Amino acid sequence: MEIMRLVITGCVGAGKSTFVRSISEIEVVDTDRKATDEVGQMKQNTTVSMDFGTLSFGPDMSLHIYGTPGQSRFDFMWDILINKAHAYILLVAAHRPSEFHHARRILNFMNQRATIPMLIGVTHSDCSGAWSLENITLALGYLPGVPQPPVIMVNANEKESSVDAIVALLQLCMGDDEATDSAETDEELATV
Amino acid sequence: MALTGYLADYSLAEILQFIQQGSKTGLLSISIEPNPAENIAGVNEYTWFQNGRVVAHAKDLSSFGLISMLEKRNWVGAETSANLRVQSKTLTAPLGLHLKSINLVDVEQLRILFHAQVLQAVCSLFKLQNAKFHFDDRASVANIKPEMTGMSVTAVEVSLLGMRSLKDWTYLERKLPAPEFGVQRLQEALPEYKLDTQETQMFTASDGKHSIGEIATEIGISVRKAQEIAFRLTAVSLLKEIALDSPSLEQSLKKSPALANSISASSAISASSAIAVSAKPKVSNSFLNNLVGFLKKQK
Numbered sequence A: 001m002e003i004m005r006l007v008i009t010g011c012v013g014a015g016k017s018t019f020v021r022s023i024s025e026i027e028v029v030d031t032d033r034k035a036t037d038e039v040g041q042m043k044q045n046t047t048v049s050m051d052f053g054t055l056s057f058g059p060d061m062s063l064h065i066y067g068t069p070g071q072s073r074f075d076f077m078w079d080i081l082i083n084k085a086h087a088y089i090l091l092v093a094a095h096r097p098s099e100f101h102h103a104r105r106i107l108n109f110m111n112q113r114a115t116i117p118m119l120i121g122v123t124h125s126d127c128s129g130a131w132s133l134e135n136i137t138l139a140l141g142y143l144p145g146v147p148q149p150p151v152i153m154v155n156a157n158e159k160e161s162s163v164d165a166i167v168a169l170l171q172l173c174m175g176d177d178e179a180t181d182s183a184e185t186d187e188e189l190a191t192v
Numbered sequence B: 001m002a003l004t005g006y007l008a009d010y011s012l013a014e015i016l017q018f019i020q021q022g023s024k025t026g027l028l029s030i031s032i033e034p035n036p037a038e039n040i041a042g043v044n045e046y047t048w049f050q051n052g053r054v055v056a057h058a059k060d061l062s063s064f065g066l067i068s069m070l071e072k073r074n075w076v077g078a079e080t081s082a083n084l085r086v087q088s089k090t091l092t093a094p095l096g097l098h099l100k101s102i103n104l105v106d107v108e109q110l111r112i113l114f115h116a117q118v119l120q121a122v123c124s125l126f127k128l129q130n131a132k133f134h135f136d137d138r139a140s141v142a143n144i145k146p147e148m149t150g151m152s153v154t155a156v157e158v159s160l161l162g163m164r165s166l167k168d169w170t171y172l173e174r175k176l177p178a179p180e181f182g183v184q185r186l187q188e189a190l191p192e193y194k195l196d197t198q199e200t201q202m203f204t205a206s207d208g209k210h211s212i213g214e215i216a217t218e219i220g221i222s223v224r225k226a227q228e229i230a231f232r233l234t235a236v237s238l239l240k241e242i243a244l245d246s247p248s249l250e251q252s253l254k255k256s257p258a259l260a261n262s263i264s265a266s267s268a269i270s271a272s273s274a275i276a277v278s279a280k281p282k283v284s285n286s287f288l289n290n291l292v293g294f295l296k297k298q299k
């Protein structure tokens, strides 16, 4: 069984639970072997409040999606999730500038703990008082002209939009792979 | 695109850092609606920025703020002042520089004007916690020459001054870094502008390894004060927060027997391997391709 783990993080109200639900509600192709893993078991066996969804899309392939728990405290659960994650999405509610400071703190935390493909999904762009993607990117601390992750609009209430975000993240993972592959090839060439 | 909101949500410190980091030009308006029933006086404050620097401040949009300041100090006579009000419409340079070029004021006087008009005024804005803000980055600064001394200050420098003089931190409380957080310098040298003693001590102690709580003990200030100073220096981009190691999993397990059971039941997570950065198996390309294909079909 090959499992890919994605983490959805962000402040309270950003849309994590909705996002995880919308992805895991997608029709499951093959359910005779319900995929679960140790982190999922922890969720089932304890009162740790975190979102967890799975998407099995082949006899031996499953996508696991976790939403980070709680607010403000980065406890051991965060460490476990980051440690296990292959990629992550930071959701930021565009109409809540009061949370940008905390979103920036999460971003900082995640990037200090792991170097994995990530993107920023801006939710609630349809709400009044929503900031533009450009201004949110700046408010999160990405200076103009400095490399930044992809920042895309996501509406967690719409399945298609959540799917688009996951696909964009997977494409980053592929790009990541190609980059390493070609680096290896270069090295081989150099030694020849 | 204009930004609008309440300072209680997005603080002046954050706005000023935003303006500085984006090298923004425009007009920041801060206002409180008057409410006579509750004895609340109306407030209007206007601050102009050019490429991330504060260039002028006024309490109305008449363009006569600086001229009034000159009058108040008796630095210009009634006749000159009347002439200046007419000329101000067609100024091609900041009023301050114009006055200096015709020897009506000297550099020291310009400094005094700038201090009162910009530094003091912007610092006092930090007290306005219930005000509304509006930042318009399409507002032109071309027509505010009559309010300009010709001097300017970076947005974060004035922000630091403002936060330093702030007594009531309640509305920023939620944003203060926790004492368990570390802080790390973003540059080795002290900035060109002056830090006070405690800020300098905090800056020097911010090695990314010690927590804010530990630094507080080391430099002999309260933890709360250290949190405020760390926030201040972070908001002016001199420091960044560092998430030091979380309380160990073992400690957490002691507090939660249910979690401990769950973990011991699952083979893959052992208490020690959970925190250590373990090599996670890479997802294969065929997995990624299959998943993308599957998801695209869902739409």
Ligand SMILES: Nc1nc2c(ncn2[C@@H]2O[C@H](COP(=O)(O)OP(=O)(O)O)[C@@H](O)[C@H]2O)c(=O)[nH]1
Pocket: A010, A011, A012, A013, A014, A015, A016, A017, A018, A019, A122, A123, A124, A125, A126, A127, A154, A155, A156, A157
């Ligand atoms: N209008 C709008 N609502 C959204 C969007 N994304 C999420 N929501 C709603 O925001 C609320 C909070 O979402 P939730 O998933 O509970 O956030 P969480 O705290 O991060 O888990 C829910 O009512 C969602 O339906 C969006 O893009 N637009």
Ligand SMILES: [Mg+2]
Pocket: A016, A017, A018
């Ligand atoms: Mg939730």
